[in-house]
Amino acid sequence: MSHAIKKIRGVNVEFNPCPFCGGRPEWVDVPGSDYIMRCSSCHASTKVARWTPKEAATDWNNHEIVDDNFNITEDEKIDVYLADGIKKVLFSEYSNIEPFPTTEGGFLCSAMVILTDKILLHIEPEGAHLLYDEICSYGHNYYIKPIAEANTKIQFIKSQWRKESLRSLVFICGNKTITISANAKHQCLIVNEE
Numbered sequence: 001m002s003h004a005i006k007k008i009r010g011v012n013v014e015f016n017p018c019p020f021c022g023g024r025p026e027w028v029d030v031p032g033s034d035y036i037m038r039c040s041s042c043h044a045s046t047k048v049a050r051w052t053p054k055e056a057a058t059d060w061n062n063h064e065i066v067d068d069n070f071n072i073t074e075d076e077k078i079d080v081y082l083a084d085g086i087k088k089v090l091f092s093e094y095s096n097i098e099p100f101p102t103t104e105g106g107f108l109c110s111a112m113v114i115l116t117d118k119i120l121l122h123i124e125p126e127g128a129h130l131l132y133d134e135i136c137s138y139g140h141n142y143y144i145k146p147i148a149e150a151n152t153k154i155q156f157i158k159s160q161w162r163k164e165s166l167r168s169l170v171f172i173c174g175n176k177t178i179t180i181s182a183n184a185k186h187q188c189l190i191v192n193e194e
């Protein structure tokens with residue numbers, strides 16, 4: 001297997017091809033400005049989020065890789081996962097300086113994490129749609145806002161799609177209906193509570 005070298009954020013990083021399929025790895029930003037390296041072809045990834053791309057590349061080159069981690073969830077599965085039983089929903093900061101600014105009928109945040117019995121979904125906005133990744137660990141604790149008190153029953157109601165893009169999610173949480181959508185202008189999530 002031959003090494004390839006890529007310059008990322010001004011640093012030369014050497015990496016091997018994917019041990020599972022021979023594919024070319026890429027970096028994935030995870031909450032807290034950490035990095036995971038994953039195969040662009042089969043989505044096998046490193047196990048632990050690292051501070052720098054170089055550390056993630058070292059994990060990758062040392063074969064600290066799992067072959068089913070950090071998969072992009074197939075579109076048709078997301079509703080099934082969410083309907084299966086949401087245990088917890090967390091929002092993370094809009095910015096380090098001003099967390100959770102309010103807007104008409106709700107607040108803004110940068111990203112959302114949804115834990116179900118089966119998966120942990122990380123959701124963030126990109127333009128007017130929501131991106132989501134399945135991840136296995138989440139160690140970022142700054143400006144975390146939980147959706148409700150512990151043990152509150154959270155029930156998934158519906159999602160809205162446009163072609164293959166997820167546009168919004170609706171939950172009932174206690175006696176509140178929570179709608180999460182993306183705002184293309186602000187590049188943030190809008191969380192509306194009714």
Ligand SMILES: [Zn+2]
Nearest residue numbers: 018021039042
């Ligand atoms: Zn691969």
